[in-house]
Amino acid sequence: MRLHPVSARTGLVWVREGIKTFWRQPLAMSGLFFLFMAVVSVVSVLPLVGTAVALALLPAATLGLMAASREASEGKFPMPTVLASAFRAGKERLNAMLQLGAFYAAGFLLVMGVSALFDGGQFAQMYLGGGNVTAETVQSSEFQTAMWVGMSLYLPLALLFWHAPALVHWHGVSPVKSLFFSFMACWQNKGAMLVYLLAWMGVFVLCGVLVSLAASMLGGGAMQVALFPAALLMAAMFFSSFYFTFRDSFTE
Structure with missing residues (x-):
């Protein structure tokens, strides 16, 4: 298994492949994403350990x-059991994935902890628990600083874990090595990754504009009804493209 460099325009290919794959099996892909969100949401409300356990499950999910x-x-129809792929790959791969999940949970909570130093934890509370945060709080300099610090620290964490679950599951790479190879692959293909993320931002903005225009034609209340499911569908398409970023970044 070796790193495979790709051109910057490959980022557009990843976006296209994700959207095309989603629409090949829209019911299955959207249903699996909703199931993924439901499981994480239910686990996160467990007393004391819910948030940490939910975070630890994210790499496997x-x-x-x-x-x-x-x-x-x-061309296959993915069944719900595919979400448990990480837990059906044998004891060794399962243990490695659980270690990876523990690393991710620790890293994410550390990022939130650092951001809390700047605003007393209001940004972390909103991000993790959806706490009641007023518009005045969001506009405060402390909250804004905490938000930007959190986002800046989360970026390298995301790159470390971007390919790591797939490397552990499909290539049997150890958790620590998978983090290293994931980061190096993202860095080597940083042009494609940047185009990929910017293109998805453009797709989300375009979708938001179209939903807003449609809602304005149907009445103000339609916006609230349409925006949330549209956002979930777009997120499902986004997650559908993850596999292609991995597929093209490594070669046997």
Whole structure:
């Protein structure tokens, strides 16, 4: 397994492949994403440890969505059991994925902890628990500083874990090495990754504009009804594209 450099325009290919794969199996891909969100949401409300456990499950859950995209791209219908792919790959791979999940939870909570130093934890509370935060609080300099610090620290964490679950599951790479290879692959293909993320931002903005225009034609209340499901569908398409960023960044 070796790193595979790609051109910057490959980022557009990843976006296109994600959207195309989603629409090959729209019911399956959207249903799996909703199930993924439901499981994480239910786990996160457990007393004391809910947030940490939910965070620890994210690498395995993301791997499940990548496996679903892989099956859909091959013309198969991904079943709900595909979300549990990480837990059906044998004891050794399962232990490695659980370690990866523990690393992610620790890293994410550390990022939130650092951001809390700037605003007393208001940004972290809003991000993790959806706490009641007023518009005045959001506009405060302390909250803004905490938000930008949190986002800046989360970026390298995201790059470390971007390919790591797939490397652990499909290539048997150890958790620590998978983090290293994931970061190096993202850095080597930083042009493609930047185009990929910017293109998705453009897709989300375009979708938001179209939903707003449609809602304005139907009446103000339609906006609230349409915006949330549209955002979930767009997020499902986004997750459907993860597999292709991995597929093209490594070669046997």
